[in-house]
Every structure is written in C-alpha cells, then in structure tokens.
Amino acid sequence: MTTVGSTTTARTASQAFPAGFVWGAATAAYQIEGAAHEDGRGPSIWDTFARRPGAVAGGDTGDVACDHYHRWREDIALMASLGLGAYRFSVSWPRVQPDGSGPVNPRGLDFYDRLVDGLLEAGITPYVTLYHWDLPQALEDAGGWTVRDTAYRFAEYAGVVHDRLADRADTWTTINEPWVASFLGYGAGVHAPGRTSADDAFRAAHHLMLAHGLAARRLREAGAERISLTLNLAPVLCPADAPGEADLAAVELVDSLLNRQFLDAALRGSYPDAVLERARRLGHVRDGDLAVIAQPIDSLGINYYNPTYVRAAPGAPENPAFPGSAGVAFPSVDLPTTAMGWPIAPDGLTELLLRLHRDHPGVPLVVTENGAAFDDVPGPDGRVADPARIGYLEGHLRAAHAALAAGVDLRGYLVWSLLDNFEWAEGYGKRFGIVYVDYADQRRLPKDSARWYAGVIARNGLEA
Ligand SMILES: OC[C@@H]1[C@@H](O)[C@H](O)[C@@H](O)c2[nH]c(CCc3ccccc3)c[n+]21
Numbered sequence: 001m002t003t004v005g006s007t008t009t010a011r012t013a014s015q016a017f018p019a020g021f022v023w024g025a026a027t028a029a030y031q032i033e034g035a036a037h038e039d040g041r042g043p044s045i046w047d048t049f050a051r052r053p054g055a056v057a058g059g060d061t062g063d064v065a066c067d068h069y070h071r072w073r074e075d076i077a078l079m080a081s082l083g084l085g086a087y088r089f090s091v092s093w094p095r096v097q098p099d100g101s102g103p104v105n106p107r108g109l110d111f112y113d114r115l116v117d118g119l120l121e122a123g124i125t126p127y128v129t130l131y132h133w134d135l136p137q138a139l140e141d142a143g144g145w146t147v148r149d150t151a152y153r154f155a156e157y158a159g160v161v162h163d164r165l166a167d168r169a170d171t172w173t174t175i176n177e178p179w180v181a182s183f184l185g186y187g188a189g190v191h192a193p194g195r196t197s198a199d200d201a202f203r204a205a206h207h208l209m210l211a212h213g214l215a216a217r218r219l220r221e222a223g224a225e226r227i228s229l230t231l232n233l234a235p236v237l238c239p240a241d242a243p244g245e246a247d248l249a250a251v252e253l254v255d256s257l258l259n260r261q262f263l264d265a266a267l268r269g270s271y272p273d274a275v276l277e278r279a280r281r282l283g284h285v286r287d288g289d290l291a292v293i294a295q296p297i298d299s300l301g302i303n304y305y306n307p308t309y310v311r312a313a314p315g316a317p318e319n320p321a322f323p324g325s326a327g328v329a330f331p332s333v334d335l336p337t338t339a340m341g342w343p344i345a346p347d348g349l350t351e352l353l354l355r356l357h358r359d360h361p362g363v364p365l366v367v368t369e370n371g372a373a374f375d376d377v378p379g380p381d382g383r384v385a386d387p388a389r390i391g392y393l394e395g396h397l398r399a400a401h402a403a404l405a406a407g408v409d410l411r412g413y414l415v416w417s418l419l420d421n422f423e424w425a426e427g428y429g430k431r432f433g434i435v436y437v438d439y440a441d442q443r444r445l446p447k448d449s450a451r452w453y454a455g456v457i458a459r460n461g462l463e464a
Pocket of ligand 1: 028031176177180232303305369416423424432
C-alpha cells in the first residue's frame with residue numbers, strides 16, 4: 001500500500017468496468033447450428049469444403065455440430081443463467097436464400113425470428129452478424145467473392161434479414177473477418193472454398209469490403225443505427241532486440257495486409273501501398289468503391305487472440321496467407337501457448353486498443369471475440385476444470401481494463417465462445433467454449449470458466 005498525504009491509495013486499482021459495459025458471448029451459424037439439410041437450407045462453401053478429403057481434421061463437418069438449430073431454447077437458458085447481456089450469433093445465408101439470391105426460404109428466416117424472440121424474452125441483446133464465412137455454394141459456383149456481383153447479392157441478403165428482424169434486433173455486424181475469408185479461403189486455401197491464388201485473395205478481400213459498404217448503406221437507408229464491421233486484428237511485432245531495416249519492412253508488409261488493408265478501407269476510404277500496387281495490376285478496384293466501403297459505422301468489432309510475430313529471414317518462402325512475404329519468417333516466441341499453439345500475450349490487446357484509439361479516434365470499439373482453446377476434460381462428477389482458460393480470460397480482461405483506464409472507448413467484451421463448436425479446419429478437437437459440449441449426447445456442461453465469467457458479469461469487473 002502507498003500513502004499519499006492522509007489518503008492511502010490501494011495498490012491494485014479497481015478493476016470495475018464502466019457502467020453499462022456490455023458482457024456477452026459469441027458463436028457462428030456453421031459452427032453450432034447443425035441441421036445442415038433441414039428446413040430448406042442450401043449448401044454453403046463450408047459444407048462443400050468440409051467434405052474435401054484432408055480439409056478438416058478428422059473429416060469433421062458442420063452437419064450436426066452442437067445441434068443448436070434444435071436446442072436453441074436450452075442454449076438461451078444457459079446464456080441467461082450466466083447473466084449474459086448480449087449474444088453474438090451469425091445468420092446462415094444459405095438458410096435464408098438457399099441459392100444466395102432470389103427466393104427467400106421462409107423456414108430459414110423463421111429460425112432467426114424464434115431465436116431473437118427467445119433472446120429478448122431472456123433479456124439478452126441480439127448482436128447479429130450477417131456473414132460468418134458460410135457463402136452459399138451457388139454463389140461460389142458463379143465465382144464467389146472473387147467476382148463483384150457477390151457483393152451486390154450480399155447487400156440484398158442483408159436487406160432481407162434486416163427487414164425481417166429490425167423491429168427487434170438493432171445491433172448489426174455486416175462481415176466477420178474479411179481477411180480470413182479472403183486470404184485463408186482464396187489465398188492459402190486452408191479455409192473454404194480452398195482456393196490458392198494471391199490475386200483471388202485480393203479480389204475477394206476487396207469484394208468482401210465492398211459487400212460491407214453496400215450492406216451498411218442498405219441497412220442505414222432502412223434506419224439501422226448500430227452498424228459495425230468485425231475485423232481480426234493483431235499487433236505485428238518483431239521479437240528481435242534491435243530490429244533492422246528488413247525486420248521493419250516485414251512488420252510494415254504484414255501490418256498492411258492483416259490490419260491496415262481493412263482498417264484504412266473501412267475507416268478512411270484508402271488502401272495501404274501494398275494493396276494499391278496489386279489493385280493497379282488487377283483492375284478490380286473501381287472509382288467510388290472506397291467511398292462505398294468507408295460508409296460510416298457506429299462501432300468497430302475487434303477479434304483479438306494474440307499478436308503476430310515477424311522478422312526478416314532471407315530465403316524464407318512466401319506464406320501464402322501473406323502474399324509478398326517471401327523473406328519473412330513468422331517465428332514462435334517464448335510465451336505460453338493455447339491448444340491452438342497461439343501465444344498468450346494479453347498486453348497485445350491493450351496495445352491494439354490503444355492503437356485504434358490513436359489512429360481512429362471517435363470510433364467506439366467492442367471486443368467481439370477473445371478466448372482460447374485448451375484440452376478440456378470433464379471429471380467423473382461432470383465438472384470441467386479449465387484454470388488455463390480462466391487465466392487467459394482474466395489476463396485479457398485486465399488488458400482491456402488498462403485500455404479503458406487510458407481512455408479507450410471500449411463498449412463491450414464478448415467471449416469466444418459460448419459453446420465448444422466446429423473449429424473450422426481443426427474440427428471438433430479444439431474446444432473454445434466456456435461451456436463444454438459432449439458431442440456424443442449433446443449435453444452442455446458449464447466449465448469453471450463459465451461460472452467465473454458469470455461472476456465477472458455480476459460484479460461488472462474483476463476482483464481487484
Ligand atoms: O479460431 C477461433 C475463432 C473462430 O472459431 C471464429 O469463427 C473466428 O471468428 C475466429 N477468428 C479468429 C482469429 C483469426 C483466425 C481465424 C481462424 C484461423 C486463424 C486465425 C479466431 N476465431
């Protein structure tokens with residue numbers, strides 16, 4: 001304890017979050033719903049990709065997942081028992097428009113109607129994500145995100161969903177993580193649709209951002225007042241003591257591709273040089289596009305898991321997720337890691353939030369995803385002790401609090417994820433949930449981290 005004058009200042013500052021801070025959890029349609037062939041749902045690129053031999057660990061698919069399509073009432077009750085203020089979920093485009101355009105499937109929309117009504121009855125605010133990677137396969141067959149037309153189809157789909165739910169849901173995210181959908185889906189090929197072309201990755205990234213702008217404009221015209229975009233962002237760091245010119249160039253390139261390509265477009269209507277060079281060659285960026293992309297948004301969603309570490313490494317092969325990265329290494333660092341092998345670096349969240357506060361002042365921020373996979377095993381009593389996840393979450397909430405204390409306009413935090421679920425190319429083997437899912441019988445078992453998180457929500461912060 002330190003004493004200043006007659007006042008004794010507590011050594012550990014209070015970890016109370018602002019009044020009205022939003023506490024929630026996040027999921028996505030393809031990862032939890034299942035019912036992949038039910039009630040008129042059409043195939044998505046993930047239904048197709050998951051069937052490609054070797055694409056997904058264990059040959060797992062989202063056919064059943066957490067069977068949330070049928071168990072949504074139970075899952076809402078679970079959310080309410082934790083005291084969640086908000087629940088971030090995505091709408092499955094191929095459930096709403098099986099071919100991605102044209103006729104609407106009423107039973108598809110009905111599911112989200114029921115879900116939103118159930119959330120509101122439980123006092124939980126719906127945070128609706130319109131696109132979380134499950135492009136209707138019919139649109140991919142016509143070129144997918146590499147063709148401009150898909151952006152216009154997305155805006156139409158966004159209008160259909162908004163017009164159905166806007167009387168009850170008012171918080172909208174257009175696109176989840178355009179970098180992943182484009183550079184892992186069309187560049188590295190490790191996500192759906194599994195294409196491997198750098199040019200296609202840049203085309204897809206631009207058309208996803210154009211889709212964001214067109215949809216944001218369509219929602220704004222319909223009266224929406226809480227429109228956002230969610231980006232996976234990370235500080236790009238060089239772990240060397242004295243980075244050289246080549247190291248700094250590597251940081252600049254990866255930061256341009258991962259962060260600035262999307263931040264600058266959405267918030268400034270510009271692209272960094274690394275992207276402009278490709279755009280000049282490909283000709284896919286048209287006059288006026290960036291003005292559409294920079295449609296005003298009411299908040300920015302941030303998915304943060306860990307920093308990205310890079311250094312110059314002459315002779316290193318190009319990482320296909322980062323075109324032009326020949327001579328750049330992505331080294332491991334001496335930090336504890338999660339079951340995904342991702343380093344645990346909570347300070348990176350503070351650094352990222354401060355950067356956004358500095359570079360894009362006036363944009364309210366929401367952490368729309370933060371969480372960790374660990375190898376959770378239920379005990380004989382059904383308890384799931386996950387101290388490592390509690391440690392990860394606590395560390396990142398302290399990091400978020402440090403940003404708040406520095407003046408960052410952070411409005412909320414949504415943990416990834418409510419439930420263990422289909423972890424894309426990793427399948428069901430990687431568990432991110434604060435609630436364990438036993439896929440053999442679909443039982444939900446709240447982990448210790450769920451009870452811990454409920455306490456954080458109840459006291460609106462961490463214990464000092
Ligand atoms: O990997 C955990 C979660 C996914 O389950 C979410 O659907 C997705 O929004 C999401 N994004 C990130 C960070 C970016 C990333 C995604 C996938 C693979 C590598 C990095 C982590 N996560």
